[in-house]
Amino acid sequence: MDDTVNLVAATDHENDLKALVTDILARARENGADAAEVSASEDAGLSVTVRLGELETVEFNRDRGFGITVYFGKRKGSASTSDSTPTAVAATVQAACNIARFTEEDPCHGLADRDLMARVFPDLDLDHPWTTSVAAAEAIALTAEAAARGYDRRIKNSDGASVGTQRVCRVYGNSNGFLGSHIATRHSISCGVISDDGNGMERDYYYTTGRSIDDLSDAASVGTEAARRAVARLGAQPIKTGRYPVLFSAEVASGLIGHLIGALSGGSLYRKASFLTDSLGRKLFPEAFSVIERPLLPRGTGSAAFDGDGVATFEKAFIDRGEVASYVLGNYSAQRLGMTTTANSGGVHNVWVEGPRQPFADLIKGIKQGVLITELIGQGVNIVTGDYSRGAAGFWISNGEIVHPVDEITIAGQLADMYGALIGIGDDPDRRGNVVTGSLLIDGLTVAG
Secondary structure (H helix, E strand, O other): OOOEEOHHHHHOOHHHHHHHHHHHHHHHHHOOOOEEEEEEEEEEEEEEEEEOOEEEEEEEEEEEEEEEEEEEOOEEEEEEEOOOOHHHHHHHHHHHHHHHHHOOOOOOOOOOOHHHEOOOOOOOOOOOOOOEEHHHHHHHHHHHHHHHHOOOOOEEEEEEEEEEEEEEEEEEEEOOOOEEEEEEEEEEEEEEEEEEOOOOEEEEEEEEEEOOHHHOOOHHHHHHHHHHHHHHOOOOOOOOOEEEEEEEOHHHHHHHHHHHHHHHEHHHHHOOOOOOOOOOOOEOOOOOOEEEEOOOOOOOOOOOOEOOOOEEOOOEEEEEOOEEOOOEOOHHHHHHHOOOOOOOOOOOOOEEEEOOEEOHHHHHHOOOEEEEEEEEEOOOEOOOOOEEEEEEEEEEEEOOEEEEEEEEEEEEEEHHHHHHOEEEEEOOOOOOOOEEOOOEEEEEEEEEO
16 A cells, blocks of 8 residues: 655645635625625645654644635724635635624724735745655654654653644735745654653754755754753752853744744733833843844745745834834734734744844853753743743753753743843854744842852
8 A cells, every 4th residue: 555645745735725714705795794804724634653663643734714804994803724625615704794783893903904905926836745755754753752762871762753844825815906825844853751760750852844845954964952951951960049151052042032922912002011111212231132033034934935924024123122113913913003013914924133143162262150950941031011920941051061860850031031141142043933032041030059
C-alpha cells in the first residue's frame, strides 16, 4: 500500500476557494447586507510521532471551512462552518444576516477603507510542499530520537520525537472589491527526552521548523540538542534571593517582546487595559534599541501581503530608537481609537528586535553574578499594570561563567522598567517564531531562590 501523502493535491484548490468567497459575498448582498467580508481556508497535513524506537501515532488532517461577517449599517453579524455545500453556505450566510439584524449598532463597525486594500501581491516564497510518506517521516523521527537516547548514559527515557508537515491555502475577500489569497507550508522536527543522574530527573526538548524542509536542522542534531539540554539541567542548586542581572535566552526572550506587542495592541488600548495606554512618543527602551515589523520577508514565519482586513502590510517600527512609534491596530481598534489601521488585524508579521548585538559568550562574560533563563513557567504577567512575575529555570552565572543549573526560582519586575533596563542583545536570534530576537540582558530583576 502506498502511504505517500500528497499535500499538493490536498490544498491545490485556490481557485475553488476564491470562487466560494465570491459566491458567499454575492449571497450576502442578496440577503440585504450593506457590506460583507469572508475568510475561507483549506488545510492539509501529516504528523508522525515515535517513542522509544516504536511508531506511536500517525495523524492526517484535511480541513476546509469559511467564516462570514456581514454589516447592516453599523450592525454586525458573523457565522462560520466547515461545510461548503450550497445548502450549508446559504444557511451560514442567512445566520450571519439574522444575527446582524438584531445586534446593537457600533459606529466603529465596517470594512477598512477601500484605498487601504492590498493591490500588489509579491511572491513571498512561502509555499514549499513536501510530498513524503509515513515511513519516511517515521525514519526521520526515529533518527532524532536515537541521537538523543545515545547522547549520554543519563538519558533514561523519551517523550518521543515528531515530524510534521502542513500546507494551508487561505483566501479573504470583501465587498470593497478585494480578493486575496496565499498558500504557505510549515514543516517541523521535534524531540523531547528525560535525563536522570540518580538524584533527580529533568526533561527538555528541541525543535526545528521552517517553510521548506531545506530550512530545517537535520534530525540527528535536533535529538542531540534535546539531550544536551536535558543533561545540562541535572544537578540544580539553590541560589540566594536578591537582585541580579538576568539574561533571557533567545527562545524565551521573544516572550518579553510578545508582552510588548500585547500591550501595544488596539484591543488592550481602547479598553484602557494596558500599561502602555497613550504611550506614543514615550521613551520605553534605551535609544540603541528598536522593534521593527517586516511583513514582506521571503520565507518569513509571519510574512503576508495583507492583514485580516485585506489592508496592505508595510514595514514599520513599533519601537523606534527607544520610543513608542506605533501601536498594533486592525481596522476596528483603529476606529475605536480615532486612528488609522496599522495593517495588523490578526496579529503582527515578522517582528525583529534591533540593537547593538554582542556574542552570547561575551554577554555571559560581562556578568559578575546573575542568572541565565532558559525556561519560563506560569502566566504571571499583568498587561494592565505591567507587573511581571514568572517561575523560571536556567543557570547561575558567577564571574562570567556558567556555574550550575537552577530551577524553581521566581523572577519579578515591572515590564516598563525591564525594557528600560535592557543593556545587551545577543547575536543568536531565534528565527523559529513570528518574533525574532537574540538573547536579552536586563540589568536588575528580583530573583527569588
